[in-house]
Amino acid sequence: MTTEIITVNQYFNYLAEKKLMGSHCPKCNTIDLPPRRLCSKCLSESQWKELSGKGELKTFTAVYVGAKVMTDKGYGRKTPYVFAVVQMEEGPSISGQLVGIEETNPDTYHIGMKVEVTYLKTETGKDKEGNSVYRWDVGFQPRS
Numbered sequence: 561m562t563t564e565i566i567t568v569n570q571y572f573n574y575l576a577e578k579k580l581m582g583s584h585c586p587k588c589n590t591i592d593l594p595p596r597r598l599c600s601k602c603l604s605e606s607q608w609k610e611l612s613g614k615g616e617l618k619t620f621t622a623v624y625v626g627a628k629v630m631t632d633k634g635y636g637r638k639t640p641y642v643f644a645v646v647q648m649e650e651g652p653s654i655s656g657q658l659v660g661i662e663e664t665n666p667d668t669y670h671i672g673m674k675v676e677v678t679y680l681k682t683e684t685g686k687d688k689e690g691n692s693v694y695r696w697d698v699g700f701q702p703r704s
C-alpha cells in the first residue's frame with residue numbers, strides 16, 4: 561500500500577507496468593476498481609492497493625458491430641470480440657475484453673469461468689519523435 565494520491569493517470573501508468581491497482585478504504589475496508597480517491601461507500605480517503613488479478617466471469621457479450629478502435633484491430637461481423645464483466649477475488653467487478661478463447665465458439669467460455677487479468681496494448685498515435693504511443697487496458701484470459 562502506498563500513500564500516493566489516486567489519479568486516473570497513475571492507474572493507467574500502473575496498467576502499463578502490468579499492475580492491477582484498485583483502492584482500499586482504511587475506514588470501512590471497501591475495495592474499489594477502478595480505484596477512487598474517495599471510498600464509494602463512506603467517502604473517506606482511500607489508498608492504492610494492488611489486486612491479485614484473479615476473478616470469475618460474471619457476464620459477457622459477443623460484439624459483432626464494435627467501436628472503431630476494435631474494427632481497426634480487425635474485429636467485425638465475421639470476427640467478433642467478447643466483452644466481459646469479471647468479479648475480482650477482492651470483491652469489485654470490472655469490464656474488459658476476454659481473450660484466449662474462440663469468440664465464435666461459446667463452448668470455450670461460460671459464466672463462472674475462472675479468469676485472470678491480462679494487459680492489452682493499443683497504439684493510439686505517434687509522439688513528436690515518431691515513436692508509437694500506447695494505451696493499456698484491462699483484459700481477461702482463462703486460468704486453470
Ligand SMILES: [Zn+2]
Nearest residue numbers: 585588599602
Ligand atoms: Zn470506506
